[in-house]
């Protein structure tokens with residue numbers, strides 16, 4: 001019973017993350033553009049300053065190199081709403097700098113095309129976990145990922161100076177940690193493929209029935225993609 005309702009919540013939440021596809025619309029688009037695929041929603045539950053998240057995102061960088069056209073990947077952040085937190089209203093396990101990193105990544109995810117924000121996240125991770133969330137890291141990584149901080153909307157969302165404390169971004173973080181909790185995600189990093197939790201990285205790999213190598217995730221994604229696009 002508990003599992004059922006949890007899965008239901010998961011699928012609700014992942015439906016909210018993936019683009020909503022109206023079958024009729026897809027059909028009529030097909031005739032015009034030839035596009036017909038339904039992408040597999042992938043959600044990674046993370047904390048931007050968490051070593052397990054950095055590892056997980058690096059594994060998924062390899063996964064994306066093979067199946068990026070078949071997936072719709074998003075990050076969702078773990079944190080605790082806390083009215084006593086002055087800057088964010090959220091307590092982040094690895095401190096306020098992690099909250100700032102979460103805001104920067106949420107804003108990038110909202111306002112930049114996938115390739116740009118994913119490269120931005122990879123760049124942040126590459127600087128090392130203690131650098132994630134610093135304004136100078138965000139601005140440097142925006143530049144290296146060719147993400148236009150000032151004009152894309154990312155900067156306005158996360159703070160033009162890069163501090164992760166602008167109003168919109170902070171609101172995004174507060175809302176997002178609630179969504180994450182409702183999805184039943186507690187550990188960074190939690191991997192959800194097409195609404196199903198398939199793996200957790202928390203110090204070590206846990207509950208990864210289908211494996212945790214890039215090839216294992218690729219296989220599971222291919223399976224889900226076939227199911228979603230059969231007939």
Ligand SMILES: *[C@@H]1O[C@H](CO)[C@@H](O)[C@H](O)[C@H]1NC(C)=O
Pocket residue numbers: 080082083084085086091
């Ligand atoms: C809420 O935030 C305050 C201020 O940072 C902190 O002292 C307290 O431990 C936090 N509470 C929780 C439950 O994280």
